[in-house]
Amino acid sequence: xxxxxxxxxxxxxxxxxxxxxxxxxxxxxxxxxxxxxxxxxxxxxxxxxxxxxxxxxxxxxxxxxxxxxxxxxxxxxxxxxxxxxxxxxxxxxxxxxxxxxxxxxxxxxxxxxxxxxxxxxxxxxxxxxxxxxxxxxxxxxxxxxxxxxxxxxxxxxxxxxxxxxxxxxxxxxxxxxxxxxxxxxxxxxxxxxxxxxxxxxxxxxxxxxxxxxxxxxxxxxxxxxxxxxxxxxxxxxxxxxxxxxxxxxxxxxxxxxxxxxxxxxxxxxxxxxxxxxxxxxxxxxxxxxxxxxxxxxxxxxxxxxxxxxxxxxxxxxxxxxxxxxxxxxxxxxxxxxxxxxxxxxxxxxxxxxxxxxxxxxxxxxxxxxxxxxxxxxxxxxxxxxxxxxxxxxxxxxxxxxxxxxxxxxxxxxxxxxxxxxxxxxxxxxxxxxxxxxxxxxxxxxxxxxxxxxxxxxxxxxxxxxxxxxxxxxxxxxxxxxxxxxxxxxxxxxxxxxxxxxxxxxxxxxxxxxxxxxxxx
Numbered sequence: 001x002x003x004x005x006x007x008x009x010x011x012x013x014x015x016x017x018x019x020x021x022x023x024x025x026x027x028x029x030x031x032x033x034x035x036x037x038x039x040x041x042x043x044x045x046x047x048x049x050x051x052x053x054x055x056x057x058x059x060x061x062x063x064x065x066x067x068x069x070x071x072x073x074x075x076x077x078x079x080x081x082x083x084x085x086x087x088x089x090x091x092x093x094x095x096x097x098x099x100x101x102x103x104x105x106x107x108x109x110x111x112x113x114x115x116x117x118x119x120x121x122x123x124x125x126x127x128x129x130x131x132x133x134x135x136x137x138x139x140x141x142x143x144x145x146x147x148x149x150x151x152x153x154x155x156x157x158x159x160x161x162x163x164x165x166x167x168x169x170x171x172x173x174x175x176x177x178x179x180x181x182x183x184x185x186x187x188x189x190x191x192x193x194x195x196x197x198x199x200x201x202x203x204x205x206x207x208x209x210x211x212x213x214x215x216x217x218x219x220x221x222x223x224x225x226x227x228x229x230x231x232x233x234x235x236x237x238x239x240x241x242x243x244x245x246x247x248x249x250x251x252x253x254x255x256x257x258x259x260x261x262x263x264x265x266x267x268x269x270x271x272x273x274x275x276x277x278x279x280x281x282x283x284x285x286x287x288x289x290x291x292x293x294x295x296x297x298x299x300x301x302x303x304x305x306x307x308x309x310x311x312x313x314x315x316x317x318x319x320x321x322x323x324x325x326x327x328x329x330x331x332x333x334x335x336x337x338x339x340x341x342x343x344x345x346x347x348x349x350x351x352x353x354x355x356x357x358x359x360x361x362x363x364x365x366x367x368x369x370x371x372x373x374x375x376x377x378x379x380x381x382x383x384x385x386x387x388x389x390x391x392x393x394x395x396x397x398x399x400x401x402x403x404x405x406x407x408x409x410x411x412x413x414x415x416x417x418x419x420x421x422x423x424x425x426x427x428x429x430x431x432x433x434x435x436x437x438x439x440x441x442x443x444x445x446x447x448x449x450x451x452x453x454x455x456x457x458x459x460x461x462x463x464x465x466x467x468x469x470x471x472x473x474x475x476x477x478x479x480x481x482x483x484x485x486x487x488x489x490x491x492x493x494x495x496x497x498x499x500x501x502x503x504x505x506x507x508x509x510x511x512x513x514x515x516x517x518x519x520x
Contacts, residue, residue, distance in 0.1 A: 009053055011480065013060025020063070021462040027067045030054060032088055034075055037114060048120045053077075055128045062146060066153045072125065073157050079118045080168045110351055115383065116172060122386040125174055130389070133181045135449070151185050153179055157284045163196060163206055163213070172213070172377050173390065180223045190214065190228065194235050197272070200258025207258075208271040209377075211236075215275035216376035219282035222395040223447040225459030226286030229279050230298035233315070236276045237302050240318035243269055247323065269318070270328035276302075276315050276327065277337040278376065282395075284340045299344065316348060326352050327359035328425045393447065405423040454479065 016023055035046045051072055058065035079201075086107055102463035133147055158175050162168065179186040196202055197210035218229045243257050259265055280303065281286065304310045311318065314493055319326050326334060335358055342349045378398065381387050 004057060005049065005053055009056035010060055010175060012057055016061045016064060021339045022069070023061070023064045025461045027064065027071060029067065029072055033093070033384055035077060036223055037117065042113065042117065044116050044120045047117045048124060051124050057126060062149070069153055069514055070157055070161065071160055072121070076118065076121055076125070076171045077161065078123075078167050079114055080171050081165065083111055083114050083118065084167060085167060086114070119383040119385050122174070122383055126177055126389040129174065129181070133178065151178065151188070155188060159192060159196065161292065163209055166209070167375055169379075170381060170383055173381050176217065176378060177389050177393070179217075179221065180447065181450055183456050185229070186221070186224060187458055188433070189217070190232060191462060193217070201257070204259055204264050207268060209269040211275040212375065215278040216378040218279050220378040220395050221393070223393045223452045225452070225454055226283050226290045226298065230248050230287060230290055230302065231458045231462055233276055233279055233302040234313040236272055237266070237313045237315040237318070240269060240272050240276070240315055241312040242316050244321055249322070266323060266325060269323065269325040272330035273315070273319060273325045274333055278333055279327075281333065281336050281340050288344070290510065303341065303348070304347065305345045306351065319348070320351050324355050324359060327355045331356070337420055346372060400419070440512070
């Protein structure tokens, strides 16, 4: 029973307070005894009870929580990654048509069983974050300190676990929800992504993934006003202009940008440009309406048309440079960007469309590579029950008849409907038996009460020329120190994608080389 589980966890917490040296042994035991993901013992109740018990111990023994959080998140990532691999599997060569249908049914059942386990675990973690991060009285210093420690730990886990795991589709929404609880935490998340994207010591793939997270978060976060997007685009434009200048100089690339070859610089710039364009596509109207203290609107600031005055917080020079980074990004995003700016930036749109014409996309058989490596992490959330925590804070793509993400959003909606129909027709042996009244789990998004008002924007510390490691007066260190033990990758799943991806092929494309040689 729930009461019995709470008593056991409370007793464990008391024992650990008396004998803190046993914390490591408990964490190692919990890691070894996690329920299996496949087989007759891989049931939703077993996984739900296990994760629920670990989260209860976190409440009774805060000093152990960081290790248990890491353990749970790694388990979630493993399940998430396994589901993606199941989705990518195809029947082996030689399997007859008659067996292919049975094989697909078996894979679908196995995938749905693992998805139900992940759904139940995500539900518990969402509820845990909600319970521990809800509004607290200003004079409750101890509670606020605990919240700060939890948020700092979660930011560290994201940096050292999630950013290092390619193409997870669900687990990252824990941080999406966390950021919706407080503007300071949302800004901390943005700053963490910008710091990792610009950090010369980080691996190239991790920096590119950080750009994708930044763009996807700003596009999908309904609780953020456009001020955060404008300021983030200023950051991106400053990075782009600085890297363009270093690329033109032609020496010291590794010291100044952190990559060893010109091709790697172009990959990084293409990721940056794609992030910038993706944000503009989502918020182009808001950029035109948002003005600074001098009356300059956001679009004029970060994307002036050709012939207009511009500084280093404008991306126009990078987009139109002879290296053509715009031609290396995903074509659906590039085309939607041209369509979004065509009326207000006709000269720039014409130049960019010419780039796309001069450098045709890679062959159609590489489309899956392009889609896999250029993914946006906060594309629609596909878990049938825990998605209730995203109500009112998540934004779906709805513009245009052939919009660049509309197909994936529609696919997600259909998938959720099918899953819900299937769940409602089977006995209560899954996450659906957690509670009858789901309203107890969510406080659908009164974001204004959490501090997300139209007047609230980024703090003065969040500016393009700021030191990325500045301190936030509300959160303490925005970028918390690494937690000991996170360098151990034993629990991390293998990469879900090949990072030596479509961009290498596009850079090697004859049309791209010819255009670059002509400029040189």
